[in-house]
Structure formats: C-alpha cells, structure tokens
Amino acid sequence: MLGTGLVGMAMLGTGSLGIDTLAPALPLTQSALAATGVPVGAAVMIEDFRLDPRLREALLRYCDVLVPMNDLKWEALRHDRDGFDYSGADEVIAFARRHGKGLRGHTLVWNDGLPAWARAIVSRAEAEREFNRHIETVVSRFKGIIPVWDVVNEVIAHEPTPGRPLRDSIWLRHLGPGYIETAFRLAAAADPKARLVINDYDLENPDARTAQRRREIIAIIRQLKDKGIPIHGVGLQAHLYAERAVDVDGLQRFIAELLRMDMTVTITELDVIDWRLPADPATRDAAVAKLVSTFLNAVLAVCSPAGIVTWGLTDKSSWISETFKRPDGLPARPLPLDAAYRPKPFMNLLQNARRGRA
Numbered sequence: 001m002l003g004t005g006l007v008g009m010a011m012l013g014t015g016s017l018g019i020d021t022l023a024p025a026l027p028l029t030q031s032a033l034a035a036t037g038v039p040v041g042a043a044v045m046i047e048d049f050r051l052d053p054r055l056r057e058a059l060l061r062y063c064d065v066l067v068p069m070n071d072l073k074w075e076a077l078r079h080d081r082d083g084f085d086y087s088g089a090d091e092v093i094a095f096a097r098r099h100g101k102g103l104r105g106h107t108l109v110w111n112d113g114l115p116a117w118a119r120a121i122v123s124r125a126e127a128e129r130e131f132n133r134h135i136e137t138v139v140s141r142f143k144g145i146i147p148v149w150d151v152v153n154e155v156i157a158h159e160p161t162p163g164r165p166l167r168d169s170i171w172l173r174h175l176g177p178g179y180i181e182t183a184f185r186l187a188a189a190a191d192p193k194a195r196l197v198i199n200d201y202d203l204e205n206p207d208a209r210t211a212q213r214r215r216e217i218i219a220i221i222r223q224l225k226d227k228g229i230p231i232h233g234v235g236l237q238a239h240l241y242a243e244r245a246v247d248v249d250g251l252q253r254f255i256a257e258l259l260r261m262d263m264t265v266t267i268t269e270l271d272v273i274d275w276r277l278p279a280d281p282a283t284r285d286a287a288v289a290k291l292v293s294t295f296l297n298a299v300l301a302v303c304s305p306a307g308i309v310t311w312g313l314t315d316k317s318s319w320i321s322e323t324f325k326r327p328d329g330l331p332a333r334p335l336p337l338d339a340a341y342r343p344k345p346f347m348n349l350l351q352n353a354r355r356g357r358a
C-alpha cells in the first residue's frame with residue numbers, strides 16, 4: 001500500500017551523501033522483515049522543500065514515500081471557510097509522482113492545526129457541516145493519488161481514564177465520540193480504495209498510561225469493525241523520548257493484537273526527542289540510533305510495517321527544536337541527517353530496513 005518499492009536504491013551505494021560514509025551499522029535483528037524491505041520515507045515541510053535543493057535531492061535519495069508535513073491539515077487547506085487551497089500539498093505530491101515516490105495523507109481529523117474560524121465553531125450543525133464537507137472534498141480531490149490517509153490523529157486522551165478515553169477536542173465536544181466512525185465512513189465513501197489509518201503517539205513507553213492508550217486504540221478498532229466501518233491500519237507516530245525506554249514486550253503484544261485484527265502497522269512520525277541527552281554530538285547521535293534500533297527491532301521482529309516515515313529528514317528543520325528545547329540551548333539532533341545533510345547512524349538503520357537486511 002505504501003510506496004512504490006525500493007525506488008532509487010541504485011543511488012544508495014556511493015557519493016557524497018552515500019551510506020558508506022557512515023559509522024558501522026547497528027544490528028537490526030529483523031526476523032519477520034520481508035526480504036524485499038520496508039518502504040522508508042519522510043514528512044516534507046513545504047518551506048524547506050521550496051527553498052533548499054539539498055532537501056529535494058535527499059528526499060529522492062533516501063525516500064520511497066513522502067508525506068506533506070502540514071499542507072493537508074485544515075490550517076493549510078482552509079484559510080477561510082469556503083475555499084480549499086491545495087497549492088502546498090500539490091507541490092509535494094507532484095514531486096512525489098514525478099519521481100515515483102509513494103504518498104501518505106496527513107491528516108483529516110485533528111484537534112490541532114485548525115484555522116481560527118474552525119476553532120471558533122459553536123454549534124453542532126456547523127461542526128457537522130464543515131467536518132463532513134472537509135473529509136468528502138479532500139479525500140475525493142486526492143482519490144487515486146493519495147492511497148492512504150491518517151483519518152484521525154491523536155484522538156486518544158493523553159492520559160485516558162475509563163470515563164474519559166478520548167482527547168477533549170472541538171470534534172468531540174460538538175459531535176460526540178461518534179465523530180471517529182463518521183470520519184472513517186466518510187473517507188471510505190469518498191475513496192473506497194483508500195487505506196484508512198488511526199494515528200497516535202505515546203504507544204511505546206513502559207508505563208500504565210501508555211498501556212491504557214494502546215487499549216483505547218484496540219477498543220476503537222473493535223467498535224469500527226463490529227459496525228462494518230472500514231479501518232485498515234494503525235500509525236505509530238513514534239516521537240521517541242531519549243530518556244524513556246521502549247516497552248518492547250508491551251509494544252509487541254499490541255502489534256500482535258493489531259495483526260489479529262487485520263490491521264497494518266506503519267511508523268508514521270519517527271524522530272527522537274534528545275533534550276535530556278549530553279551535548280556532545282557524536283554521543284547524542286549514538287544514543288539516538290541506539291533507541292531507534294531498539295524500537296525498530298521491536299517492531300520488525302513481529303511485523304513487516306507498511307512503512308517507516310520520519311518527521312522530517314534533516315536536523316536543520318524539525319518541530320523537536322521548537323517543542324522540546326534543550327536547556328543548554330544547543331540545536332536538537334532528532335533526525336537521520338544532520339543539519340549539513342550528512343547521514344547519521346540513524347539513517348543507516350533506515351536504509352538497512354529499506355533494503356531488508358541486517
């Protein structure tokens with residue numbers, strides 16, 4: 001479903017950005033990894049994409065699949081209530097198609113990334129009208145072009161309780177918990193062939209909150225399936241915290257349950273929050289790669305993911321730098337390429353997964 005196979009692999013061997021310049025690979029013990037490898041990709045920030053030819057070159061070299069980072073969110077598509085502005089998304093999509101790269105759509109329903117007029121919606125009727133129109137219009141516009149959608153994003157409460165499993169959001173407030181199934185129903189009606197995903201964060205940490213979040217995802221999938229509403233996969237955002245361990249056992253049990261429910265698993269927003277790591281770049285990059293290696297090994301040991309997407313490609317530009325600022329003020333190093341586009345050990349792991357070998 002994701003990507004177009006191992007596009008561009010021939011470019012990988014040598015050259016200034018070649019992976020042969022990397023430190024030795026950390027082992028990937030991918031027992032279940034398909035011999036053909038996993039499609040690898042990155043989210044694309046439109047401003048960087050427009051301004052920096054090195055980014056475009058790196059996307060071609062390292063990626064099978066591209067994701068417009070912000071340009072399919074309401075904020076970008078719907079500056080005003082009536083129009084739909086596809087200009088940013090179309091640029092990335094045209095580039096992807098021209099170069100045979102796969103695409104993911106992110107995201108139809110989120111409590112964040114909304115324009116002011118949508119945040120100010122006051123009535124159920126208005127919410128319903130805009131919500132329905134948005135999903136129908138956007139999914140139809142990209143029918144046959146975007147094969148997979150993050151239909152709902154971050155709908156599980158940060159800390160779910162039995163009485164309050166879902167995040168407080170304008171959609172929950174106005175439409176009630178049924179908005180999730182409505183979103184999937186509308187997306188499926190607009191493009192019956194699209195693969196429909198529920199995407200969320202904090203699904204890999206070793207704590208009770210995470211375990212509860214995983215249970216809520218399972219509960220939603222079960223509800224949708226019981227009602228015959230199409231849902232095809234789960235997106236693990238995987239914004240990994242360097243100071244937290246990966247709950248390998250809990251994550252693998254979760255994935256096993258998802259597979260039993262015929263779900264695909266995609267790693268959708270991989271990066272590492274390095275705010276608590278030591279300053280030294282090499283030490284930091286090694287710690288980041290070690291954590292990513294642990295996480296990918298945990299996933300690859302039990303499934304062959306539909307894709308592995310990082311949330312950006314180079315440390316030059318990442319939301320982590322803004323959202324998780326280091327106390328020492330140093331720039332963050334959350335992604336597979338450094339700020340000068342040199343591949344870090346993190347990249348080596350991705351390209352190994354891409355080629356289906358340890």
Ligand code: XIL
Nearest residue numbers: 045069070153154237269311318319
């Ligand atoms: C972030 C983008 O990276 C930023 O550029 C933007 O300002 C805010 O959104 N979880 C998600 C993503 O699902 O859409 C978010 O992306 C990061 C957290």
